[in-house]
């Protein structure tokens with residue numbers, strides 16, 4: 001049976017991708033620094049930043065889904081001053097390049113790369129790193145797809161939670177449409193196996209609301225009472241920070257549904 005390798009298969013999106021591949025009866029190998037315990041997939045130990053284990057991980061593989069990343073902001077769940085100056089590229093740029101090169105030597109039929117909506121206008125160094133990784137994919141001779149997604153709900157949750165200690169929350173009034181990883185994983189699977197290639201429809205969440213509304217719904221779910229100070233941003237500034245509304249495919253899960261699931265007992269905002 002054709003084998004699919006998932007990098008980042010232990011991450012938030014990667015786990016949802018792996019779940020769906022297994023559910024669909026596909027043979028799956030997960031490339032991970034620390035192999036996990038689930039027994040319905042094969043595990044390949046390795047490190048994208050050094051290339052360790054990559055060649056072996058590609059043995060017999062037909063399709064690669066590259067969902068690995070190293071985002072300091074997502075890892076710690078908060079933005080620090082250093083994030084405005086630099087972001088490590090060893091996984092997203094050099095790691096992607098290494099993976100592409102080895103895929104070129106193996107018999108890979110499709111390389112699907114996960115990326116982010118609006119990278120061209122975004123100014124954070126992490127966005128520039130993601131853009132550089134994407135460019136490596138576009139320049140490769142492989143048969144590739146790129147799927148761009150809006151920020152994930154889990155990240156919005158972490159970022160808003162990092163404000164919890166503040167009595168007043170400065171929140172941009174800009175509209176955007178974050179999305180759940182479950183919806184992104186569904187779209188990634190469609191794109192991985194529908195026979196089409198290239199830059200695929202981007203995916204965002206079902207609702208484009210301003211960030212103030214997302215923050216209010218979050219406070220309701222967490223039973224927090226913080227004053228929200230709405231901050232107007234110019235369109236260029238908002239785009240620079242990644243606040244855009246995606247085109248293309250819309251996921252189904254709303255932020256309030258995600259909150260209800262993750263913070264059971266929340267007040268209804270209906």
Ligand SMILES: NC(=O)c1ccc[n+]([C@@H]2O[C@H](COP(=O)([O-])OP(=O)(O)OC[C@H]3O[C@@H](n4cnc5c(N)ncnc54)[C@H](OP(=O)(O)O)[C@@H]3O)[C@@H](O)[C@H]2O)c1
Nearest residue numbers: 008010011012013033047048049068069149150151152155
């Ligand atoms: N988060 C968002 O809001 C968002 C929005 C749009 C698109 N995306 C994109 O979606 C993809 C997945 O994002 P995510 O938020 O689900 O990521 P995540 O939860 O931070 O997971 C990242 C994954 O990459 C793996 N990884 C990190 N460094 C590695 C290395 N040196 N070698 C091998 N694997 C390594 C991690 O494994 P370990 O457990 O070993 O660290 C983990 O499995 C990325 O391409 C990201 O840019 C994310």
